Amino acid sequence: MKKTICFLLLLMGCAISFAQSSPSNGMQIFIDSLLQKMTLEEKVGQMNQYNGFWEVTGPVPNEGNAKLKYEHLKKGMVGAVLNVKGTANVRKLQEIVVKESRLGIPLLFGFDVIHGYKTITPIPLAEAASWDLEAIEKSARIAAIEASAVGINWTFAPMVDITRDARWGRVMEGAGEDPYLGAKIGVARVKGFQGQDLSSSNTIAASVKHFAGYGFAEAGRDYNTVDVGTSTLYNIILPPFKATVDNDVKTVMNSFNTLNGIPATGNKFLQRDILKGKWNFKGFVVSDWGSGAELITHGFAKDLKEVAILSANAGSDMDMESYAYVTHLKEMVEAGKVDIAVVNDAVRRILQVKYELGLFADPYRYCDAQREKDLLYHPNHLAAALDIAKKSIVLLKNIKTTGQGNPLLPLNKNQKNIAVIGALANDKNSPLGSWRVGSDDNSAVSFLEGFKKYNSNFVYAKGADLVNGPTDFIHEVKINETDKSGFAQAIALAKKSSVVIMVLGEHGFQSGEGRSRSKLDLPGVQEALLEEIYKVNKNIVLVLMNGRPLAITWAQEHIPAILEAWQLGTQTGDAIAQVLFGDYNPSAKLPMTFPRSVGQEPLYYNHYSTGRPNTNDVVFWSHYSDESNEPLYPFGYGLSYTNFEYTDLKINDSDPSAIRVSVQVKNTGKIAGEEVVQLYLHDRVASVVRPVKELKGFKKILLHSGESTLVTFTLTNNELGFYNNEGVFVVESGDFDVMVGTNSIQGLSAVFTKK
Secondary structure, three states: OHHHHHHHHHHHHHHHHHHHHOOOHHHHHHHHHHHHHOOHHHHHHHOEEEEOOOOOOOOOOOOHHHHHHHHHHHOOOOOEEEOOOOHHHHHHHHHHHHHHOOOOOOOEEEEOOOOEOOOEOOOHHHHHHHOOHHHHHHHHHHHHHHHHHOOOOEEOOOEOOOOOOOOOHHHHHOOOOOHHHHHHHHHHHHHHHHOOOOOOOOOOEOEEEEEOOHHHOHHHOOOOOEOOOHHHHHHHHOHHHHHHHHOOOOEEEEOOOEEOOEEHHHOHHHHHHHHHHHOOOOOEEEOOOOOOOHHHHHOOOOOHHHHHHHHHHHOOOEEEOOOHHHHHHHHHHHOOOOOHHHHHHHHHHHHHHHHHOOOOOOOOOOOOHHHHHHHOOOHHHHHHHHHHHHHOOEEEEEOOOOOOOOOOOOOOOOOOOEEEEOHHHHOOOHHHOOOOOOOOOOOOOOHHHHHHOOOOOEEEEOOOOOEOOOOOOOOOOOEOOOOOOOHHHHHHHHHOOOEEEEEEEOOHHHOOOOOOOOOOOOOOOHHHHHHHHHHHOOOEEEEEEOOOOOOOHHHHHHOOEEEEOOOOHHHHHHHHHHHHOOOOOOOOOOOOOEOOOHHHOOOOOOOOOOOOOOOOOOOOOOOOOOOOOOOOEOOOOOEOOOOEEEEEEEEEOOOOOOEEEEEEEEEOOOOOEEEEEEEEEEEOOOOOOOOOOEEEEEEEEEEOOOOEEEEEEEEOHHHHOEEOOOOOEEOOOEEEEEEEEOOOOOEEEEEEEEO
16 A cells, blocks of 8 residues: 555656646646645645644644644645744655645745845835835845745745835835835835746745735724725725736735725735736735634624635635634535635645745755755845945935034044944844844844944943833833933033934834834933933934834934934944945935824825915915924935936927936035936826826936936836726826926926827
8 A cells, every 4th residue: 555655656746747847838737637636625725824833843743733733734734834944844844745645735835034034134114215126126035045045935025015104013014105116116026035937946935915005004003994095095005016916926915904894805806806807916815814814803704614705705815824714615615605616716826836936846945954054144145235234224414513514424434532322222133123033133233343343432321221121023112211320321421522423213123013103203211312412412423223214303403413224134233334434325215204293194295285285374274283294304315425416307208108308417526426316297187186296217326426417217108197096097198297306305397298
């Protein structure tokens, strides 16, 4: 009997190898053949994903839920696992399903590789500030190389949710508020993860998330209700998803939120009508963690049986940790509640991704222990992480102070008598940011370590603790709200120093999933510390480490130099030091608007005009009585150590299908620098009102001192059109305002007519 089984497995292996080496239709032939062999139970098993549930290389579980999951593995009732990493662990699980299940269908191994695996690059929001698509793609490529080296073949990234509310904790995980920029960055990250050939052993399947609307959670509170109009859905929320689908992303993760009163996991309109229908998405849809079971909590399903029916029929192909499919879907198919064609379609999609990853040809292609040893923290990865980190730093302010002939930045490498103040300056963990579950704690280059490589003429004082007690990924961070006992030492140091570098901001685990904030100021006693130091020394450089836009109005009004350094990952200290001392001229631009106060949220540049945008002296117009409507820093904003001049804006609309816009840009400063030239459009009159401006093009250029160049954009119907409220893309004639400049509020303007 054993010989017979081995012989059958050998035949199957030969058939699999032949299918994968045959022409493109070989994949469909192979999958068709495999589907015919599968029982209904085995098909449902492919739609089931479990979290890692025991020490894989240790004893097998012999009781409870872990034992049940183990038995499911052996029976081919698990299609994917998550949070299992390391080649030894991955091989062990893969061997169980390949050698012990009837058909030997290999597993997918998923993991949240969000901004690096071991080598941690900047949080995605920070990378978005670089506006450097090539560097962002390379960052994702490094993440894929390291993740694949430890056995992972599927990441739950990129997050392409557009969000306009800085209170939402997951802003750190996306590309900000703009759908055009977000789409470009989403595509770059998918290309980085998936590479040129998905069957290569150093690529991983990407999963864009969260489909759809999650970034519009009411009040910025995670997991909250979403209620948006169709214009916002089609023109703001969906474009980044469609762009990644058009660029062959392999999987899509649905969302926790409701949309029009229907939870996303059970939303047929989103998953079947739009994603798999209009967009012809060929990959598969996976639920977010337990989002299937949450249909019960939402009040949309009464029990897991209904969850299985509603989710499967709506188009959710794989159930992550809800147990609805593995427990009830077979029964629901047999009862006629779910058509077998629905199951077959879902399984076909899952098998196709496994095939494209090359898992049928070699289930252990991601289990090379030598790669795992050689590639983690590779010097090339560290160099690339440093490159994207320094490109992500935004210079928010840099002016002269009393007694200073030049702005405070860049610092002189021979500067004497420097004070460095702030708990984050000596932190090697917080700069890694949130969502870095594969990383090693305390592996970041701290601010002090990076600074010391350039200048050791400083004295450090913590000033105050940022947090009270331990911090981790799954618990609330306890912020120090009262202890100012270290203020006196910091103030005394500042009094006798010529320059003070203050490193303040959020802890790395103050942003991310489940970490919404109702306040956007500097947490704890940091604001008070900053103001006390300012009283004794005005020459302050404020270095911010944070995962979201902050309301730092007092600092903007008083502090002469402000650097937005986000949470930059492994190479944090070195990247900040290069910018502070001028070895790298900052070039980043904000991907999200910074508010003056939290009461302005949600705040975004591409808003509609109200019927009463400004009536000047009377009260009856759209405004606050206690705050300006204007942002503290607008979308696209970021300074340089040099200056750029924009002149000679021209429009050539002789070809209505390709309108050319050009502008002359000159570096009028003394040093070389990069500038992100941004183009915005406003459709003056349309059948559905259009925002006051929309980003429709950008180019990042390098100019040496005195150098100028002509920057040209081509506007096609893709840039001029929009989606109407039925989701139909339309292009209408009429007048368009075009603005080209250095950010969303500063630039040259002109008008053209679309015929």
